[in-house]
Amino acid sequence: MSSSRTYRELSIRFAGAGGHGIVFAGRWLGMALVIRGYEVSLRPYYSPAQRGGWSKCDMVLAVGEEVPPILDEVDVLVVTLQSLYLDEIGHVRRGGLVIVDADAVKQRGARSDVIELAYPAFKTSISVTGKDRYGNAALIGFISGLLDLVDVDTLLTALKRLGGRDLEANSAVLRKGYEDGVKVREQKHIILS
Amino acid sequence: MMGTKLIEPGKHFLTGNVAVAEAALLAGCRFYAGYPITPSSDLMHHIAARMVEVGGVFIQAEDEIAAINMILGASAAGLKAMTATSGPGFSLMEEGLDLGFMLELPAVIVNVQRVGPSTGIPTLGSQGDVMQAIWGSHGDRASVVYAPSNPQECFSFTIEAFNAAETLRMPVFILSDEFVAHSYGKVVVPDHSEIRIVERRRLDESSIGKALPFKVDDTVPPFAEPGKGFRFHYTGLMHDDRGYPVIDKEVTRKLLSRLMRKIEKHRNALVQYTVLDEDFAGSTMVVVYGSIYSIARTAYRRDREFRRRVAVFRPHVLWPMPDRELRSLVKELGIDKVIVVEMNMGQYMYMVRSALLDLGVRVEQLNLTPGFYPSPNELKEMVSKVMERG
Numbered sequence: 001m002s003s004s005r006t007y008r009e010l011s012i013r014f015a016g017a018g019g020h021g022i023v024f025a026g027r028w029l030g031m032a033l034v035i036r037g038y039e040v041s042l043r044p045y046y047s048p049a050q051r052g053g054w055s056k057c058d059m060v061l062a063v064g065e066e067v068p069p070i071l072d073e074v075d076v077l078v079v080t081l082q083s084l085y086l087d088e089i090g091h092v093r094r095g096g097l098v099i100v101d102a103d104a105v106k107q108r109g110a111r112s113d114v115i116e117l118a119y120p121a122f123k124t125s126i127s128v129t130g131k132d133r134y135g136n137a138a139l140i141g142f143i144s145g146l147l148d149l150v151d152v153d154t155l156l157t158a159l160k161r162l163g164g165r166d167l168e169a170n171s172a173v174l175r176k177g178y179e180d181g182v183k184v185r186e187q188k189h190i191i192l193s
Numbered sequence: 194m195m196g197t198k199l200i201e202p203g204k205h206f207l208t209g210n211v212a213v214a215e216a217a218l219l220a221g222c223r224f225y226a227g228y229p230i231t232p233s234s235d236l237m238h239h240i241a242a243r244m245v246e247v248g249g250v251f252i253q254a255e256d257e258i259a260a261i262n263m264i265l266g267a268s269a270a271g272l273k274a275m276t277a278t279s280g281p282g283f284s285l286m287e288e289g290l291d292l293g294f295m296l297e298l299p300a301v302i303v304n305v306q307r308v309g310p311s312t313g314i315p316t317l318g319s320q321g322d323v324m325q326a327i328w329g330s331h332g333d334r335a336s337v338v339y340a341p342s343n344p345q346e347c348f349s350f351t352i353e354a355f356n357a358a359e360t361l362r363m364p365v366f367i368l369s370d371e372f373v374a375h376s377y378g379k380v381v382v383p384d385h386s387e388i389r390i391v392e393r394r395r396l397d398e399s400s401i402g403k404a405l406p407f408k409v410d411d412t413v414p415p416f417a418e419p420g421k422g423f424r425f426h427y428t429g430l431m432h433d434d435r436g437y438p439v440i441d442k443e444v445t446r447k448l449l450s451r452l453m454r455k456i457e458k459h460r461n462a463l464v465q466y467t468v469l470d471e472d473f474a475g476s477t478m479v480v481v482y483g484s485i486y487s488i489a490r491t492a493y494r495r496d497r498e499f500r501r502r503v504a505v506f507r508p509h510v511l512w513p514m515p516d517r518e519l520r521s522l523v524k525e526l527g528i529d530k531v532i533v534v535e536m537n538m539g540q541y542m543y544m545v546r547s548a549l550l551d552l553g554v555r556v557e558q559l560n561l562t563p564g565f566y567p568s569p570n571e572l573k574e575m576v577s578k579v580m581e582r583g
Contacts, residue, residue: 026377027206027377030206030377031206034204034205034206034379035204038379039378039379040206040377040378040379041343041376041377041378042206042376042377042378043372043375043376043377044375044377065490065491065494066343066378066379066487067491067569068376068484068487068488068491068566068569069376070488070566070567070568070569071568072568072570072571161205162206
């Protein structure tokens, strides 16, 4: 394990629209966490729609032995679609963390017993590269920085291992997301217990 | 990973299906024929792309019947061969599979189980094909059936399955399911030099003109490689040492008993199981296998009180069954109740019940609804309820 914080067990659900790179985000973070030394399991889900549906993935990282990604409730929910926010918010454990894309999810604050953060992932992608297609990189960076999960270099190694394209753009957006995550952690003193 | 011919040693993050495909290539598989069917199709997609990188052959067959016969043909030509399918395709392959047992052709058949019978629920997993894999033959044959619980085991069990197929000269089954096939997990690939790869025993060329292809000094005849000059005949009919069809009482008895004896003779090398009994102070054992094992293990690890109340027995290989080992453990641990947890309406339970028949142990079933995986906490509650039934 590197100097990042070590979680004994942590579950994360990613949920978003098809095309947001939700499942790839899960695979990317999962690969990085495997490199970091965690046992990681991840299960993708897709809506029946061939175009324009939703996709989700459930991930559990653990120390020692893998934990199957079948969750009663999640520690962290990452959402980039309004309708999924409303569907999924009830599955977050009390005291858990909800991260939403600030522009995609406008109707927020459904629960007062969770920590909710709005981060403009797709706008960050546009501001860094001029394109919105790297929003998942911004999200991965933001979560990793916020939760002190895994460092940027390991994330970039993971991206290369997965055969990720546009490495320069992804790298720039990832770094920006990571810095933003660290800033929020330090300013808001967010520690997921 | 994709730039190299074989998967590189080190840590990977793969689905069960991709882990099976990569392990097959590493084990020496150079022929794959298959017909797409959910939830096995992505295994086929992956190996279609990768087979050309290792100099092998990939064929999308016109159906599962053609696929199984193609891989038998490739195996008869001396290649390591594999196919993957799911329940309905597995049913279509059954006749060809039995031919493979009769011709003694090594092959690996992956059944990524989904909810059945019939087309059932294609996108959700189950454990409904256990009896079919073990007993699904017309006539007598014994098989080897691996049941991986995670992508890492999909990788290692696939290599073992190829080794078993080559050693025993028979089709060998990997019974995974949609859950393990489509979930990602850490897969550690050892240095290639540390991986044991078995090749089938072959007839020495010095015996050309003298050797009979089905004459054995052991239970498994050496393989007569085509193109070398050996004379042989393949038939699904009862055959003698030359491979020629005969109707003869002694030949029939000898061949059938040898085909069955292959498994018994290699049983100790094939049988693998895991026992969880730390903190155990109770009298109940849970028998669980495949992807459900990973759920049961997490439930077990999380709750000390649960660990005190139950021991867990998990066969890695469903057949040959670790029945002697199970019996010994039941006696040793003072078990009076065994709960067989499986995602079907009760299949392996009958084999467990049969294995423990004379021990006075109560064997109960906990049948999970196919397709709907309980969380570790839910599974623990279900087991507890069965325990409370007295």
